[in-house]
Amino acid sequence: MKKIVKGFVVSVAVMLLLFTTVYASNSQKIDAILNSINIAVNGEQIAKSGESYTLSNGTKVPYSISYAGTTYLPMRKVAELLNKDVAYANGTADIKDKAGAELLPPISVSSDLAYSVDGTPELDYTINNLSGQDIKAYTLGVYCYDKDFAPVINKSSKNNIGVFGEEDASIHGSVSDEMCITLDEFKGTASYELVVIDVTFTDGSKWEQ
Secondary structure, rough: OOOOOOOEEOOOOOOOOOOEEEEOOOOOOOEEEEEOOEEEEEEEEEEEEOOOOOOOOOOOOEEOOEEEOOOOOOOOOHEEEEEEEEEEEEEEEEEEOOOOOOOOOOEEEEEEEEEOOOOOOOEEEEEEEOOOOOOOEEEEEEEEEOOOOOOOOOOOOOOOEEEEEOOOOOOOOOOOOOOOEEEEEOOOOOOEEEEEEEEOOOOOOOOOO
């Protein structure tokens, strides 16, 4: 299962606010600049120039350190931006997936089965965006069953699942407009199971079942 990866952008401020001296692990003395930049994620500012980062225990540490043309951020904050956890063991800092996070799709779907005048099943559904990102496209699958919960087989595909979605969904908020799909190849459908197959975000990252 592929994981969702969030990219982040650091926007540079012109003002240099604070110079300090930092000791590297090999005791080399260096001159670095603390908190001299604005930090943004996908254009949304999360820290202003001059602002410190507060740890869970209340301690304030630099939000950014600029040295030799490179900007460094706290590992725990980077993990937070990526929706990850940090584990420390045996001298290793490990950025890892949150437990169970990979099992949950970034959208949920509420749906109702209706029927046209000629009895063709129609699925009305609404996408609920849980990701906090803008969604470009998604693919859903619907497993079709009759009133006795036996699979309704599509003569063309020889199975009971219909695959559909949107290539230009443009879901920017938490909920999209209500959509409708006609299951004309699955006449006789009385019950169904709807699953999320994949979701593509506007930054190019993708979640797949």
